[in-house]
Amino acid sequence: MVTRPRIALFIPCFVDQLLPQVAQAMVRVLERVGCQVEFPAAQTCCGQPAFSTGHWAEARPLALRFAEIFAGPEARQSYDAVVCPSGSCTTMVRNFFPALAHGDAALAQAIAPLHGRVFEFSEYLVRQLNVRDVGASFPYRVTFHDGCHALRELGLYDEPRELLRAVRGLELVEMEETTECCGFGGAFSMQMSDISAALGQRKAANVERAGVDFVTSCDPSCLMQIGGTLARQPGRVRAIHLAEILAAGLDAGLDAGPQDSGAERSAQPSARTTGDAGGARAGLRGPRDAPPAKRAAKPGARAEKRP
């Protein structure tokens, strides 16, 4: 029997609270390519804020909790993979949990089954499902910002670009210094805000110079930094998550269907189930679908000015 991959959504806490449209878009895309998606409601945060500021004692219980929710005996029965719309949070689980578990046998044991099960969104589509064209269309000029964790910790560079190149109407433009840090850095953005802001401004300037309509990334935290900085500048480039682009125009693309979809493995691309995806369905313009930057929450005003 061909089965649909069963996915547990790992939605970072700040995406849950501030950028729900990113998670909704990811749901829509995953279902579109034939996945069965669940949201383990007990999840909260992977603990990265505590880990990266050095408060490992506070991070360990959260890692343990995460492992129980996503890789406990029951979870292992229910899900084939854990997928996350953030390269950074995926890195926390995949690369940093082992560091936390060093010398903590209970935690080491608990996180062991996470190994090989947690994926960043673009990584999952391209490497696991072998999907590049999800059927999206997005007729804009777009540049891609490499989040440092996705790039250097997870080794993702081609994956998001391959997905973007398959989007109808989209023109992918590489900006200068695309692999240079946006300056977010978690608590760093608040604790060393002058340095962080200077880096954000440099990145925003590179985005502006690329002459694009949108900047996208696998990392919503980078997009908060870049989008938030762009919003203070006269240009009109907006920040948007990769999942939102891949979810754009899916209805229009229904007939054509994805070309190399991993859905072959499944019974049917479950396009119908996206019908009730609420805001996500309304694409970028819906009230709950505000792209990350606040000013971009009023896209009408900016989009209308576009020649």
Add this chain to the structure above:
Amino acid sequence: MSSTLHSFEQAATRAAHDRPQQETVRTSLGTYNRALNAGRERFASWSEARHRARAVKADAVAHLGEYLEQFEARITSRGGHVFWAETAADARDYILDLARRRGVRSVIKSKSMVSEEVHLGAALEGAGLEAVESDLGEFIVQLRNEPPYHIVTPAMHLRRAQIAALFQQKLGTPAGADSAEDLTMAARHYMRARFASAGMGITGANFLIADAGMVAITENEGNARLTASLPPVHVVLTGIEKILPRLTDLALFWPLLSTAGTGQAITCYSSLIGGPRQPGEADGPEEFHVVLLDNGRTRVLADQERRDTLQCIRCGACLNVCPVFHTIGGHAYGTTYSGPIGAVLTPLLRGEKEFGHLSFASSLCGACTEICPVEIDLHHHLIENRRDSALQHVRPLPERIGMRAFRWLMSDAARYARLAQLARHLLRFKNAWVPEGSPLDLLRPWTASRDLPEPPRESFREWWQRTRQERGGHA
């Protein structure tokens, strides 16, 4: 708040707003970057080169004692002297004693970061000796009474016009002589007389070759060669970690260091010195001394996790690619070693309490680790340093309380969902009533320069619950 932290914050903030300075540094690094990329192409495999270099240095560090003894025996057999300095003061005292014994009045120095580390220049001057830096960049910052801005390119923060004005004032060069060529020749001319009259030459070392018992020095200008050739006494001041096991390892390390440091295939002078003038040699110093400095290095060696920092070959590549270094520059750190390696090493050598904050001055982007030619796990070490800072309770109280609260909040999904919902309401209220970035705004560090997304009415989990749960999702 410690005074080092306070001065770091002030200097970093000032530098973060100094765009002309950043442009000067970026321009210089743009040239470096192009050379680096071309330089890496000269390797059949840059990653294999790094890999082997790490293995060689890891072995050198793992057998440090044996290699140092081997090195010492060979140096001694040629009539050289090896002094083991436990502290910076030991190193300074040894060199000052030697200068007194030899009746030295003036010293010529060639670039050495260890000499900066032990504040040798100030000690020599304090003892009434004239001490001149012969490396051009180092000479420029010496004339300005500044520490080096960068461990490889000490004067990278200065524009030509500033250097021309400096030389006019201090060396009396003519006003029109302001090309890079003119200025370099002015320094060459000035220095020639110093080389001839110096009673002692002091250099650093890039590598200590155990099997050959020789000191390897890498440079472009020839000033280190002159420092080691003309004065009657040559002193090498260096750290114990500079060991390389074999002479033949240089076939990898010379090109590797040059490429990472400046993008050159190999630097102009890659020299090996094993002792004073030997019988039958035409010239050379009468005395040769190697001062091996510990100064905290054995403490780092005992740290299994971060022992690999002793593999560092001080190429400066991690500084060159570091966005924080680009922004705040080398002086803000207030330490001998700046940039990523400085932020990792300084707290280990000099304590988390005084220097732990340097490990927090990073977005953890990992560009340093990616470039490091000996594969030091730099940005992960920053997190480990942060962990040690937290363990030693040197972090600010609000952060410590905040992290406890964070753990409490995130330990229960229902609690998190309720309080986060409340926070969204408060944030919307704040956005409506408190002007963004105003002094009343608690999120000011963020909002002073960036927008924050407008909190949505419905979180993802609320949306999921509303649209999915009733349809029988078993989440």
Add this chain to the structure above:
Amino acid sequence: MPKGRDHILGRIRAALADRPPGGLPEDVAGAAVFAPVADPLARFQAECQANRTELHLVTAANEADCLTAVLAREKEGGDGTIYVQDAPALRALAARLPAATQTNLQFAPAQPAGIASLTLCEALVARTGSVLVSSRCGGRAATILPPTHIVYAHASQLHAEIDAALLAARSQSPTASLYSLITGPSRTSDIEKMLVLGAHGPKRLTVLLRTD
């Protein structure tokens, strides 16, 4: 004074009590790291050009003329003296120079006022276009102090790689107190990254390479 030595070595021993087993890789600069040099002489020529070494390929028939022409350029500054390493091969070569040139030659360690030096070398490296000298090549100053350094070498001294050249130098001159791998004339780019030749060492490096 041995106190410091014992303390440091003791701390090193204690610190490495847990040292992980590891090994030293052989052949660290082998083919996996650097693509092998196919034609050493061609590579040496190309690298010399890139690093601004002036290279003359000579034979027994024309070497004296070539050296005469090279020396004739060296007039500026100093007292006109050309310091020559006191070696039989260089004495023989010098004897074939015009009398006017010979009067400027001194077979002695280089002094600050000299305008050029003429020395032998230990080896040449094709990969980097470098000249490996030692303190046995006329002393330490001879290869760094004068504004022009002229090297008289033979093609049989050419090695493809740095390590082979180092090993050759060490077996030829095992007691030398200094070896120096010289790659082009002295240079700096400390001022706005602009390249200037002749920072403290020679402004010109000339190699006469005997190919016969």
